[in-house]
Amino acid sequence: MFNQPLQLGTLTLPGRVLLAPLAGVTDVAFRRICAELGASLTYVEMLNSTAVSCRNKQTLKMLARDPTEKILGVQATGRTPESVANAVEFLDAHGFDTIDINMGCPVRKIVGSGGGSAFLKDIKRIAETVKQCRAKTAKPLSVKCRLGFSREEMNIEEIVDAIVGNGADMITIHGRTRACDYSVPVDLPMIRRGLDRARTVAKKRIVCVGNGDVMDFESAEKMMRETGSDAVMVSRGALGNPWIFRELLTGERQRPTMEEWADVALRHLDYHEQCHGENIHSARQTRKHLIWYTCGFPRGNRLREKLNTIETIAQARELVREFARSLPKNYRRYDENEPGAKGAAHDPKHDMDRQLDRGVGAEGIAPDAVE
Ligand SMILES: Cc1cc2nc3c(=O)[nH]c(=O)nc-3n(C[C@H](O)[C@H](O)[C@H](O)COP(=O)(O)O)c2cc1C
Known part of the structure; x- marks a missing residue:
């Protein structure tokens, strides 16, 4: 189809x-x-x-x-x-x-x-x-x-x-x-x-x-x-x-396994660094993506707090690796049996407020979207 x-x-x-x-x-x-x-x-x-x-x-x-x-x-x-x-x-x-x-x-x-x-x-x-x-x-x-x-x-x-x-x-x-x-x-x-x-x-x-x-x-x-x-x-x-x-x-x-999840999240960081470089502004841009990636896992809240403070891509990578090590390799995202790891349809991002709806998140509107 x-x-x-x-x-x-x-x-x-x-x-x-x-x-x-x-x-x-x-x-x-x-x-x-x-x-x-x-x-x-x-x-x-x-x-x-x-x-x-x-x-x-x-x-x-x-x-x-x-x-x-x-x-x-x-x-x-x-x-x-x-x-x-x-x-x-x-x-x-x-x-x-x-x-x-x-x-x-x-x-x-x-x-x-x-x-x-x-x-x-x-x-x-x-x-x-x-x-x-x-x-x-x-x-x-x-x-x-x-x-x-x-x-x-x-x-x-x-x-x-x-x-x-x-x-x-x-x-x-x-x-x-x-x-x-x-x-x-x-x-x-x-x-x-x-x-x-x-x-x-x-x-x-x-x-x-x-x-x-x-x-x-x-x-x-x-x-x-x-x-x-x-x-x-x-x-x-x-x-x-x-x-x-x-x-x-x-x-x-x-429902990607922990290993597949980390592979994609790390690859995303590699591509991001290739494009935007290793600097504080670039690292901050990755925060929202990484926070979205953490939905559907137990203990995601703790990781999200840490991700909100990253200032280098290297730190972001280390946090992703550390989190991946904290769960079994074959652990699957959105495990319904796990409290705090609800199905994808319950992701908080789906209840975005009107600010995010417009791409106007914490970092403000994309610079050239404004006349
Ligand atoms: C963060 C964010 C940024 C968006 N930026 C654009 C955009 O640049 N151009 C566009 O046509 N729609 C934009 N939209 C609207 C979406 O493309 C889409 O029309 C809307 O979210 C409804 O689809 P959904 O319910 O599947 O999210 C944006 C939505 C979000 C959440």
């Missing part, structure tokens, strides 16, 4: 499990780990079109790509159709394989400056933006959106018409409105309504993707079945759990 290839414009994806662009999360290191465990497509974190046009130094750094990343997408948002289209032109020339326009980000600063979810209230601007971007790239062009700005203003069909009618190759619908936080379950019938509409109005083949609450094989399979999507986009479900991609591809629940 998820391991069937998927044709996205000129691009052939090896499967149907996509890793969402996640501000502050989907850097080179995390993307490589997810791709190794089966993600069919990964994206750079959302970029602001103005920052792209100004060739902002921080933004250009975020465009880094590892040679092992054979297929890589990128996402941008912005206020004017011209600004987003110029960013698309630049990102196309930079060599990205597919470009997504963010029309769903709920962060106040982004919406206030006309990007992300602000589009949902302005159908003409959606249409003009997609049209102008289409004119700038022959590569697969997509849009990620929500169901509407609020429950009262749910206008997914209009949104879809403007996106698909102007030549997008793929649409991803996150089944919540801008006003919903994660306590509201994803609305699968409304995603279905949007995706059905996309297929009806499309003049060419359109790839339809469902997003929201994909946390394991069951929820991914339900997303596909109930929305008729061609693929799923995984977001929070991948935080600290890149094994979710293998789970979706194989249909088998993944």
Whole structure:
């Protein structure tokens, strides 16, 4: 099911499990780990079109790509159709394989400056933006959106018409409105309504993707079945759990052994160091990933406290190794018999508050997500 290839414009994806662009999360290191465990497509974190046009130094750094990343997408948002289209032109020339326009980000600063979810209230601007971007790239062009700005203003069909009618190759619908936080379950019938509409109005083949609450094989399979999507986009479900991609591809629940867990966590640190170097800022960036990795183990709390203080990658490695030694090699993550190591669906990250929802965690919003 998820391991069937998927044709996205000129691009052939090896499967149907996509890793969402996640501000502050989907850097080179995390993307490589997810791709190794089966993600069919990964994206750079959302970029602001103005920052792209100004060739902002921080933004250009975020465009880094590892040679092992054979297929890589990128996402941008912005206020004017011209600004987003110029960013698309630049990102196309930079060599990205597919470009997504963010029309769903709920962060106040982004919406206030006309990007992300602000589009949902302005159908003409959606249409003009997609049209102008289409004119700038022959590569697969997509849009990620929500169901509407609020429950009262749910206008997914209009949104879809403007996106698909102007030549997008793929649409991803996150089944919540801008006003919903994660306590509201994803609305699968409304995603279905949007995706059905996309297929009806499309003049060419359109790839339809469902997003929201994909946390394991069951929820991914339900997303596909109930929305008729061609693929799923995984977001929070991948935080600290890149094994979710293998789970979706194989249909088998993944409960990595301590040994497998440590291998991936240490490899993530290696990739992180290769990309960001060994320094305090780089080490601090790894904290949130490592904290997410510790979910599903007994005594994880104690480790999390220590991880919150690391200042070098070497310290992070030592803590991971020390923790791995504290449990038997064949101990499996998410052991239901173990108090304090509940199933993946109970991970605290799934109850993220609205701050983290927007990629605005303790470290603040990704620098170039702000105009
Ligand atoms: C930390 C974090 C950062 C995010 N950054 C982005 C982003 O840069 N671009 C985007 O389109 N969505 C972003 N999102 C939203 C997710 O892609 C996704 O639409 C949302 O979390 C719903 O999916 P889920 O319920 O499976 O997590 C972010 C979400 C989180 C938790």
